[in-house]
Amino acid sequence: MGRVLVRVQPDDFDVAEELDRLAALPGVGAVAQFVGVVRDRPADDPASATADAPTVVGLELEHYPGMTETALQSIAERALAGWPLAAATILHRVGALTLGDRIVLTAAASPHRHAAQEACAFMMDRLKTDAPFWKRELMSDGAARWVAARATDDFASKRWDP
Amino acid sequence: MGRVLVRVQPDDFDVAEELDRLAALPGVGAVAQFVGVVRDRPADDPASATADAPTVVGLELEHYPGMTETALQSIAERALAGWPLAAATILHRVGALTLGDRIVLTAAASPHRHAAQEACAFMMDRLKTDAPFWKRELMSDGAARWVAARATDDFASKRWDP
């Protein structure tokens, strides 16, 4: 399906290039993009947001080659089936990342802004629960730990169920 | 308020530069961006989507200098008040634009993806009804016409009312 672009790669991706590609498609008036970046606080531990708690200094992203690409392709195709889109994109990095690095891009292009925005959010929510990636956080105190899955992500993903 | 960036300008804006700036802010894990572009079909006339109907070849954007900036600033500040954001951005072009040109960018940066996504959508919906811009479409048959406001934009804007 030529309207889907899915890539899993260690290298950074070019968000502006992808925006330009999507904006140039016929009939497109709206492009919604979401970018996830490595942040300095653990994602699943609100209590850690105190001054002396260790911070995140890096991330390692493991994935299941083959199954990951299939899962992302399926998510993007479901976005195309659910909203009037010209194109849907999911780019996801793997391997070693550092603070502030981009992790993921979801993007949707449509004649209409709400379709693009909703499809873009749908892809992120589904990616969080359906795509085989695992994050390992490297902390400022030298520790490393596998990130735990969050119930809020399950709820967010289920809200799109028919 | 240092967390708000609002600009009204004839020149194009650099989406990647703005993304990099937002992603580098402390605590940011999520950046949502929306870009509106000039598309080849009239925005308010579904019936025109036939093969021989005139298409849009350009756009002229008029605004109310002073009031426009104040309105955008107020929308971005309300986004900051309504969601846990690190920053909110609205960039909007004025003057003569051609097919495929960027018109507007709304962007929101947050620790959390849903906050960023909702705030980004909020700013677009409010901008559509609250910021004094007027679009004039230049058509392929030489005609030019002022774009009519849409009731659907009023509904979309009102959904954010308290």
Next chain:
Amino acid sequence: MKILYFAWIKERIGVATEEVSPPEEVGTPRELAAWLAKRGDNYAAAFEDLEVIRVAIDQQEQTLDTPLGAPSEVAFFPPVTGG
């Protein structure tokens, strides 16, 4: 009092901005529009349907029946269509 016109209202009237001195009994934007409409056919055409006209007093959007006060500027424009 400075008056500003935008979009097709500006096109119909033929000017973007002008200074006017309405009489004291003009107390609202609706009354101001009715008074301006008497200045000529171009004004009458611009203000023929107030349902599709919005107003800002000193750059704050208001209803057509908001008391004018003593504003520096009043703007008439169609519903906005940016974004």
Next chain:
Amino acid sequence: MKILYFAWIKERIGVATEEVSPPEEVGTPRELAAWLAKRGDNYAAAFEDLEVIRVAIDQQEQTLDTPLGAPSEVAFFPPVTGG
């Protein structure tokens, strides 16, 4: 049958992938995990709580009680945390 392990399951077991030949009575991922858990303390530690383990059969996520059939590969992994 090729078995793959990911994230902390892989770390506990100490290998990423291996070829195994479970006996015929192993008919579901749950039974496969119980059989693997007997291969050593590292396996037992990895499979001590099946509540936190997900499974894919030939790269399709399934429940622990889905019939295995004759798969090419079975993967065990924690709940996913990408994005």
